[in-house]
Amino acid sequence: MPARIPPLAVTAYSATSALGRGVAAHAGALRMGRGGLRANNFSSAPLECFVGRVEGVEAAALPQASSHWECRNNRLAWLGLNQDGLLDAVQAAIERHGADRVALILGTSTASIGASEEAYRRLEDAHFPHDLRRPGIHTPHSLTAFVAEATGITGPALTISTACSSSAKVFASAERMMRLGLADAALVGGVDTLCDSVLFGFNALELVSPESCRPFDARRRGISIGEAAAFALLERADVAPRSPRLIGYGESSDAYHMSTPHPQGRGARAALDDALARAGLREDQVDYINLHGTATLKNDEVEAALLGERFPQRVRASSTKGFTGHTLGAAGGLEAVFSLIAIEQGLVPGNLGCTQPESVCAHQLALQSEEREIRVVLSNSFGFGGNNACLAFARADFE
């Protein structure tokens, strides 16, 4: 088992999703039980399904100096960076530590593939149209390269792309770099946007629900796809005595199947054990678990069994994907923000969309949002290729 890690402070964080822009919009929507899924109106021939689309992305142009990075995914990233004082917090960290001592580690699965899709729709004589002849937006590092340039961060810059665990794993990579003294702060997070690749791709796998997704409901019919930008700034605990903490993480591989979870949840269990060990936690110290809860038959079955088997009945648990849809490569980051909101605002998000919960975890699922004291949170993220991550956060005064 891995050794305990020194906790890191989360000194700033924000999310932009179908629930709105910034922490207050997200906390407000959770409190009201107001979800962001709507009938799909994305693309020229929309599939009949529900999506978590962010309003106003198309209108959020990048600053003139960054216009060579223009594409929908980077617009969502920029919109997200402009909430909750994130850009100021990053500048303050750069001033405190130096631009080359701040790392940038972002997760994405779509990156700006939407721009490549558009180029293929608008080919001119088998060549990309002139306005899209920009190699930087046709490669998966597009997001990180843009954010590095826009923020002035010049430390290590890495894109992690492990499907739906991408922006959970960024926290682990950042912690290792900081523990070894390669950086003094890290901006981590994830951005994924709606695009034909994921809408028609998950549709081809027959995993898309025709109605709004219903995680952990006995009658669930699959996922609703969403989009989001989420960021967190990590610094050493001594610079921010009151900020919530990243106290652990676990990573594992299922070694089972490319698109189906291990039936006994071996990989999910390994990631959980790893996270608990690094955080120095027992199961009974966990107050809330933000579940991966995609609303596919298999994921929820496996995750519900693990929850029921490993955690006491008093733990509160929910999937927030009924609110935002499955934001894929941004899900780990977005759900880290929900975890931090739970800790800082004493708010357990409800498991929107579920009215007949799987019996094995029915006691633990919070069907409606609840106000209560939350000190320790776990957040699960599982991706294609059997790629798993589990994050642990805690209030600054925990232990």
Next chain:
Amino acid sequence: MSELRVHIEGIGAWLRGAPDWNTLRALLRGETDLREDAPSKPAAAALPQAERRRAPEAVLLAAEVAGQACRQANREPSSMPCVFASTHGELSITDYMCAILATAPRELSPTKFHNSVHNAPAGYWTIATHCEHASNAVTGWHASFGAGLLEAATLVNAEQTPVLFAAYDTASSGPLAEMTRTTQPFGAAFVLAPANDSGTPSIALRLRSGSTFDLLPLPPSLGAPAADNPLNAHALAFLHVLAQDSPARLTLPAASGLLLDMEVGSANR
């Protein structure tokens, strides 16, 4: 600035005409040239036969070089975490996806879709080798090799564990090729271990701000694969140094504006 230290216990490489590390090493030492009779596809013996037939090129490449590195290191693939780095991922699938989405989106193949994820090689590798450790799939665009190496070396030092690091890019195809410009598939892999006294080559790595670095010229037959893809060029420069079996210094980019200075100590066999 902190220094990271790793030992290289095993190396794998694949290039058309140089399908293993021994062949490429001889080539980098000027002792031989590309082999005309070499296979045009990576053998990827680590994968089950059925997967080998249908797996995309990136998966074959990564599995081939990763398998070679583990064999040379005499380490079980299932015993260590892995980091897979690629600038673009599987370019033929990106081309396929964009083309079919532009014309007949509802005909998109579900298998091609799940093979399109950047971590497909990591997924197939962990499935084939029963590796339940952490697996990662990363990119750093023109600094993908250095960024991936830094991530892997960080993991080695933070967790005090051997780590498999593989870097590869596939050939571009279709209209996207004008943007991604990679003409030849290439892959390299390394089993990196914590500092030890096994006599294997060691590397000390340090970060430094900056963006200018010089690479030594490669043998002429390796000019083409290195010319159009920075990951290939940087991996070949790294292998070039390792092939000489003598202490050397090398600088590669780890990000835009960030350099990775490396001091390579020779094997002490």
